[in-house]
Amino acid sequence: MTDLNNFIANQLTHLGISPENTSWSVRLTIIVCIILVTYIATKIFRHLVMPTIQKITSRTKATWDDYLFNHKMLKSFSRMIPPILLFFQLPLAFSDSPVLLDFLQKACSIYIVITTLMLINCFLNSLYEISIEHEALRNRPLKGIYQMINLIAIGIGFILIISILINENAATILAGLGASAAVLMLIFKDSILGLVAGVQLSANDMLRPGDWITVSKYGADGYVIEVTLTTVKVQNFDKTITTIPPYILVSDSFQNWRGMRESGGRRIKRWINIDMNTIHFCKEDEIKYFVTKGWITEEEAQSQQPTVNLHIFRNYIQQYLAGHPRTNKDMMIMVRQLQPTAEGLPLEIYCFTDTTEWLEYEQIQGDIFNHILAILPQFGLRIFQRPAGNDLTTITTTK
Template sequence: MKNPDLEIARLLRESGLAEQYTEWGARIAIVLGILLVSYLATRLFRMFLIPVLQNISARTKATWDDHLFKDKVMHDAARLIPPLVWYMLLPLACGKMPELLAVLQKICMIYLIVAALKLISTVLDTLLDISNEHETLRNRPLKGIYQMVKLVAVLVGGILIVSILIGRDATTILAGLGASAAVLMLIFRDSILGLVAGIQLSANDMLRPGDWITMTKYGADGYVIEVSLTTVKVQNFDKTITTIPPYALVSDSFQNWRGMRESGGRRIKRSLLIDAASVRFCSPEELARFTEEGWEAAPCEEQDTVNLRFFRNYAMHYLATLPGIHPEMLRMVRILQPTAEGIPVEIYCFSTQTEWLPFETLQNTILEHLIASLPRFGLRIYQRPSGLDFKEMMNTEK
C-alpha cells in the first residue's frame, strides 16, 4: 500500500507547490481529511443510526429501551466517535513525528475517557428514571447507589487520565494509592458509609421515598422526599427540610409509619381521667334505665352495678357503630392503673382514615362525644382546681 503522505506530497508538487511546503501541505491535508472523516462519521451516526434505533425501540412493548435510546444518551454516545477516529488515523499524518503523535494520541485518549464518563453518567441517570417508573423499584432508595457508581467511575477515569499523562501503568498508580488508603477512607468516609447504608436500607426495605418517618434525634417528622448517597431529605409537616446521614438511619432507631398506611388502620389511643369520687354503685332506677337502654344484657348483682362499667359498655357500643372505626381491628375500652390525677379510662381502636386531618377529626369526635356523655352516667372528668374554683369556694363559705 502506498504511503498517503508521499502520494499527497507528489500531487502537491505536480500542482506547482514549492518543494519546501509539500511535506507540511500533505500533513495538513491529511489532518483536514481526518477531521472530515470524524465529522461525517458522527453526522451519519446521529442522522441515520440514531433514528433507526429509536424507531426499533418505539415498536417494542417495553419502555426501558425508549429511555436508553433517547436523544440525550445517543448524543453522548456520538461523542465517542471523534476521539476514536482521530486516535486510529493520526499515525497517517504524524507517522514521521513520533513525539507529536504520542502527545496527540494521549489527548485523544483523555478526550475519550471524559466522553465515556459523560455517557456513563447519562446512562445511570436514565436507569434511575427507569427505576422510578417501575412499580417495584420506584420505592427503593437507588439514587445513592447510582451516585456511588458515578463516583467510582470518576475515580477510575481520573486514575486512567493520570496514568496517561505520566506514562505509567494504572496498576502502579493504584498500588501507590493503596499506601494512602487511610487518607482516602477519611476523605470519602461519608460516601462509603452512605453506600453501605443505602444497600442495607434497600435490601431490608427499611426506607422508601414517600415514607412517613419520625426520628426525634434529628428533629425529623414527615415524608422522605429524597434518598441520596450522603443524605436523606425529610420534609417535615411544618414544611421545613431535615437532612439525615443514611448511616444514621441504620445505626440509630427511627419510626417508619408505612406499616400503618399499608394496614389501612391508624391507632387511636386516648385516655379520659375520671374523677374517682364520681365512681359509685348505681341506684335501682339507674340500673333499670341502663339495662333498658342496652348498656347491660341483664340486671347484674349489686357488686357489678358500677356506673363506670356501664359507661365502658356504652363507649364500646359507640365505637362499634361509629363510621370510620376499622371493624376488623382491635377495639377496647379499659381501665388503667389509678393515679393521683384520677382513674384513666383508655379508648383503644383503629381509624380507617390514615391521613392526618381526617384522623384527628374522627379522634376529636370520639373524645368530645364520650366526655359529653359522662354526666349521663353520673361521672365527671378529673380537673385540677383553678384560682376561680378557690374563689368560688371562699365566696360560698362567706
C-alpha cells in the first residue's frame, strides 16, 4: 500500500503538483481510479457479458435458461458488482483512516445485502414464470410458497443489516429473537398459516388457479384467479372479487367444480310437480292413442295389467333423454318419482349434458324441459300450479 502511494505521489510530483499537496492528491487520484474501475467493470458486464449470455441461452433448446438468465436477472446481478468492487478497493484509499474505512465498508456491505435480496426476488419471480410454463406445475398454487421464501430471505437480510450496523454476529441476534418468537409468530400469523395451507392445497391438489369454486360462507362463487401467501382471489360471475385466506379453505369446506369440468358432462337435476288428480289408469282409447304414437307396444297394450298414464310418461321421458343428441350417454340417465308433497308428485329428471359450458348447458336444459312441459298434456297429465288471480277470476266468471 505504501509503495502504491509513493508511486502515485512521485507521478503527481512530476506533473507539477507541490509535495505539500500530494497527500490529498494521492487519495483523490485513488478514489477516482476506484470509481473508474467500478464503472468500467459494470459497463463491461452490462454491454458485453449480458448480451453474450443471452445469445447463448437463446440458442439452447431448453426454455428454463431463458428465464433464469433473462434481462431482469442479469441486471439484478449487475447491481451487485459496484458494492463488491468498492468493498475490496476502499482500503487502497482509506487505509490511514480506519474509522472512515469501517463506515464506508459497512455501507457497501448493507448495499450488497440489499442487492442480494433484489436478486433473490427476481430469481423467485423467474422460478414462478418457469412453473407457469411447466405442464405439471402450471396449476399448482406455488406463488404463496415463493412469497414465503422471499419473506424469509427479507427477514434474514434485515438481521444481517442489523448485525453489520451494531458489529454483532447474526447468530447472536437470531438467538435473541428466539426469546421473542411468540411475538414474531403473532406478527406473521397469517403468513405462517398461509404457507402451511398453501403446501396442503398444493400437495393434495385441492385448488388450482382457474378452478371454479363455491364458498357460500364467504360469498365466493367463481374462478380462482390467484393464490398468494395470504389470500386466494376469486372472481365471481358478477365480476366482483372475493378474497379468502388460504387456511380457511383447508380448515373449512368449499366446493370445487373441477371434477365436473374434467368429466365432460354437467348434471341436470330438476323436477316438475305433477297434479296427482290427473294420474289415472289409461282407458282403451288412450291406450290406442299411445300405440299409434309408438309410446307403448302392442304387447303392452294387450297386457291384462292396468296401465297408468304416469308410467307411460316416465318411460317416454327416459327414452327421450337416452336419444337426445346433447345428453351424455356414458353417464346416468334416470327419471324417478320423489315423495309426494302438498304441491303434487315431484317427477325428477336426472341426466348429464355432453358439455360443461354454462351457456350451452342452460340451452340444453331449457330445450329438454320445454319439450317435457309441451308433451305432458298428451298423456292426460297436468302440472301442479297454485291458482293465480286470473285463475280465480276465470272461475268466478264461469259461475
